[in-house]
Amino acid sequence: MTQSDDKKQLDKLLEKQRKGNLKPSDRFEIPPQPIPEQEPHKRKKNISEVALGYTETQARLEAMRCLQCKNVPCVKGCPVRIRIKDFIAAIAEGHYKKALQIIKENSLLPAVCGRVCPQEVQCQLTCTVGKKFKDPTKAVSIGRLERYVADLEQDNIQIPEIAPETGMKVAVIGSGPGGIVAAADTRRAGHDVTVFEAFHKTGGVMVYGIPEFRLPKSIVQKEIDVLKKMGVKIICNFIVGKTRTLDQLMNEEGFDAAYIGVGAGLPRFMSIEGESLIGVYSANEFLTRANLMKAYDFGKGADTPIAKPKIAAVIGGGNVAMDSARTAVRLGAQKVYLIYRRTEKEMPARIEEVHHAKEEGIDFRILQSPKRIIGDENFNVTDIECLKYRLGEPDESGRRRPIPIEGSEFHIEVDTVIMAIGNIANPLIRKTTTGLEFNKWGNIIVDENCKTSIEGVYAGGDIVLGAATVILAMGQGRIAANSINQYLKQKKKQTLRNTK
Amino acid sequence: MLKEPHKIVSKKQLSENVFTAWVRAPLIAEAAKPGQFVIVCLSNEYGERIPLTIAGADPENGTIRLIWQRVGKTTAELADLKAEDKIMNIVGPLGNPTEIKNYGTAVCVGGGIGLAPLLPITRALKKTGNYIISIIGARTKELLILENEFKDISDELNITTDDGSYGQKALVTEPLEEVCQRSNKPDQVFAIGPAVMMKFCCEVTKKYNIPTQVSLNTIMVDGTGMCGGCRIEYDGQPKFVCVDGPEFDGHKVNFELMIKRLNAYKYQEKKAIEQYRNYKCKLEDKIES
Numbered sequence: 151m152t153q154s155d156d157k158k159q160l161d162k163l164l165e166k167q168r169k170g171n172l173k174p175s176d177r178f179e180i181p182p183q184p185i186p187e188q189e190p191h192k193r194k195k196n197i198s199e200v201a202l203g204y205t206e207t208q209a210r211l212e213a214m215r216c217l218q219c220k221n222v223p224c225v226k227g228c229p230v231r232i233r234i235k236d237f238i239a240a241i242a243e244g245h246y247k248k249a250l251q252i253i254k255e256n257s258l259l260p261a262v263c264g265r266v267c268p269q270e271v272q273c274q275l276t277c278t279v280g281k282k283f284k285d286p287t288k289a290v291s292i293g294r295l296e297r298y299v300a301d302l303e304q305d306n307i308q309i310p311e312i313a314p315e316t317g318m319k320v321a322v323i324g325s326g327p328g329g330i331v332a333a334a335d336t337r338r339a340g341h342d343v344t345v346f347e348a349f350h351k352t353g354g355v356m357v358y359g360i361p362e363f364r365l366p367k368s369i370v371q372k373e374i375d376v377l378k379k380m381g382v383k384i385i386c387n388f389i390v391g392k393t394r395t396l397d398q399l400m401n402e403e404g405f406d407a408a409y410i411g412v413g414a415g416l417p418r419f420m421s422i423e424g425e426s427l428i429g430v431y432s433a434n435e436f437l438t439r440a441n442l443m444k445a446y447d448f449g450k451g452a453d454t455p456i457a458k459p460k461i462a463a464v465i466g467g468g469n470v471a472m473d474s475a476r477t478a479v480r481l482g483a484q485k486v487y488l489i490y491r492r493t494e495k496e497m498p499a500r501i502e503e504v505h506h507a508k509e510e511g512i513d514f515r516i517l518q519s520p521k522r523i524i525g526d527e528n529f530n531v532t533d534i535e536c537l538k539y540r541l542g543e544p545d546e547s548g549r550r551r552p553i554p555i556e557g558s559e560f561h562i563e564v565d566t567v568i569m570a571i572g573n574i575a576n577p578l579i580r581k582t583t584t585g586l587e588f589n590k591w592g593n594i595i596v597d598e599n600c601k602t603s604i605e606g607v608y609a610g611g612d613i614v615l616g617a618a619t620v621i622l623a624m625g626q627g628r629i630a631a632n633s634i635n636q637y638l639k640q641k642k643k644q645t646l647r648n649t650k
Numbered sequence: 651m652l653k654e655p656h657k658i659v660s661k662k663q664l665s666e667n668v669f670t671a672w673v674r675a676p677l678i679a680e681a682a683k684p685g686q687f688v689i690v691c692l693s694n695e696y697g698e699r700i701p702l703t704i705a706g707a708d709p710e711n712g713t714i715r716l717i718w719q720r721v722g723k724t725t726a727e728l729a730d731l732k733a734e735d736k737i738m739n740i741v742g743p744l745g746n747p748t749e750i751k752n753y754g755t756a757v758c759v760g761g762g763i764g765l766a767p768l769l770p771i772t773r774a775l776k777k778t779g780n781y782i783i784s785i786i787g788a789r790t791k792e793l794l795i796l797e798n799e800f801k802d803i804s805d806e807l808n809i810t811t812d813d814g815s816y817g818q819k820a821l822v823t824e825p826l827e828e829v830c831q832r833s834n835k836p837d838q839v840f841a842i843g844p845a846v847m848m849k850f851c852c853e854v855t856k857k858y859n860i861p862t863q864v865s866l867n868t869i870m871v872d873g874t875g876m877c878g879g880c881r882i883e884y885d886g887q888p889k890f891v892c893v894d895g896p897e898f899d900g901h902k903v904n905f906e907l908m909i910k911r912l913n914a915y916k917y918q919e920k921k922a923i924e925q926y927r928n929y930k931c932k933l934e935d936k937i938e939s
Contacts, residue, residue: 348741348872348874349872350691350694350697350699350738350739350741351694386739387739387740387741388677388741389741389742389744389874392681392742392743392744392874393677393678393681393741393742393743394677394681414876415875415876416875416876416878416890416893417876417877417878419878419881419888421888425888426881426882426883426888426907426911428910428911428913428914429914431879432877432878432879434876434877434878435871435877435878435879438871438872438876438877439871443696443697443698443699443871444695444696447696448918448922449918449921449922449925451695451696452696452698453692453693453696453697453698453723453724453922454696454697454698454699454871455698455915455918455919455922457914528910529907529910529911576874576875576876577875577893578874578875578893
């Protein structure tokens with residue numbers, strides 16, 4: 151359909167709606183609106199964003215596909231309970247600002263979440279439209295609609311109102327999605343908020359991890375700029391646990407409360423032979439070099455080198471694996487394998503990323519896993535030896551357990567291997583904070599209000615959940631901020647009482 | 651507690667390619683302990699992150715001392731900075747501090763740029779009452795740094811040069827072996843320098859069964875354990891130099907693998923420094939004309 155056809159269809163539907171005879175069957179007839187994207191052969195050679203975003207007509211057509219279910223199954227699927235039905239109704243009516251306001255009641259980073267949330271296992275999984283077609287990819291594209299209204303505001307993000315200064319100091323450790331939300335929400339309550347970031351740039355995983363082609367850095371930067379305009383102080387190159395400990399911040403520097411959102415930690419390796427060969431990367435290292443330090447521009451301004459893979463193998467099946475594989479493509483690799491020991495069905499990656507990766511020519515090798523990595527006399531990777539797997543009974547995660555097939559070894563020639571098999575908790579805070587309780591995996595233990603075992607200290611995101619998503623981290627940042635605001639209100643009352 | 655820009659207070663050239671500077675970094679100066687390091691990054695947009703030793707800290711004046719060798723683009727750029735210039739990003743102190751205690755007799759072996767991290771360690775060891783035997787070496791006389799500083803804190807000082815232009819014509823391992831053979835064997839050795847030097851020092855001390863700490867200078871990105879780029883093989887297990895080190899029992903380090911990993915980006919590094927030199931030449935031509 152051409153654009154003018156789209157417009158005609160929309161006008162017809164709007165007319166029907168005005169007359170009050172728009173039926174669900176009319177809504178079902180609206181085709182799911184595809185999001186314009188860069189062509190695979192083109193985007194493989196650049197780092198710009200792949201998905202380009204809806205046009206206004208597309209957004210309204212997509213919004214009209216929503217049945218406005220009374221029981222809102224989509225909202226139940228959303229980790230932060232955005233009033234999805236209502237914001238979509240506002241888009242259908244052409245009230246984009248209102249739509250955004252509705253989203254922002256629950257989510258502070260719609261431009262980010264619209265792009266990176268795994269909607270197909272959250273809000274879109276439970277969508278009635280998808281269920282009707284027995285195909286979750288035909289659900290209402292809630293994420294794309296969220297992105298549409300968020301992008302309209304990008305050049306003019308509203309600065310939230312700040313309550314009168316309370317004189318209470320809040321430390322936010324880490325400037326990732328959880329930290330940004332915790333900082334914004336506590337600042338809104340009038341507290342004096344300082345964000346501490348270990349890297350030289352703010353944004354956490356949204357800047358070092360998620361690539362530009364999936365989430366442009368400028369979008370994250372705009373959110374940081376909003377924080378600054380709100381009066382949040384941001385200190386980069388500050389490692390809590392090294393530059394100062396949390397104990398020092400709380401006891402010597404006068405912070406009344408803290409939010410720990412330091413993210414995931416040390417990359418997991420497989421403990422197989424050859425993992426220290428040159429050309430073997432953790433996904434963290436590979437992506438940090440490429441994203442944070444823009445190593446793709448090495449020799450054209452950037453000072454950080456990165457392997458220029460010819461043939462790369464990425465191990466893993468999550469979003470980070472997809473990001474690594476697609477980054478390798480953009481660094482000029484002629485061939486990229488994605489090696490995963492289960493099947494595509496068990497892959498934790500977003501469907502859209504799997505789809506994009508395939509479009510970009512990534513060779514999916516399922517039911518396989520490396521047994522060892524082989525190098526030459528200079529310790530450069532030359533091959534990986536893999537084993538074939540089959541699926542057994544479901545394990546504790548509910549996914550079918552992969553079982554190696556004995557004697558099935560085979561070799562794949564590669565020069566780069568990227569391990570994208572997850573992270574373990576960073577021990578920095580654990581080693582340097584007294585009285586903070588951790589579970590056996592080194593994750594901080596919190597209650598339902600994100601409160602830790604230390605008074606005034608709250609935590610959320612990957613350091614609590616293990617491996618989480620941007621939206622979950624954000625949700626916890628918000629819960630923690632609410633708790634901090636409550637706690638500080640009490641604390642202030644108490645101080646006033648004591649001084650009387 | 652806001653961070654201030656890292657102004658260079660003073661800067662000096664120690665040898666052809668080795669430079670030292672005292673830099674404003676009050677928070678780091680207060681927290682730093684011997685054995686720790688910082689990561690420096692010269693530009694937010696395109697800068698690379700490189701680990702540098704903290705060769706000294708002055709908490710009263712809020713400064714730290716950096717010593718670096720001009721090997722790649724970033725260290726060359728640093729070398730071109732002058733007093734009053736600012737370094738955009740310094741983060742630290744990173745890594746675990748050296749275990750400073752009275753070992754008895756401590757041998758401090760340093761080669762080339764390795765003398766920089768060795769200096770604060772030796773100084774702290776001296777303060778805790780150790781008998782200090784220092785062995786400091788360089789390829790040739792002009793490249794030997796920090797001689798006077800080591801003289802002040804050593805009970806015995808051995809100087810070696812590969813070409814015999816100064817001190818004993820030997821590698822540092824020769825006097826080290828001689829010390830190990832003494833009837834009153836030293837209690838602890840600290841060896842810091844090029845990976846090859848540390849490897850051979852460890853081979854010597856292993857023979858005499860003397861505990862030996864080395865400080866490793868692998869390639870790093872974040873310095874907080876997140877990337878794993880600095881991993882080494884230690885006692886057959888992977889370890890991260892940034893969070894598990896930088897000091898390790900040298901007898902358990904796989905130096906051969908570490909040396910190869912240090913060269914992972916040799917080609918790119920060469921290209922980067924050439925590009926920087928060309929750029930500088932053109933700039934200077936322009937200024938002259």
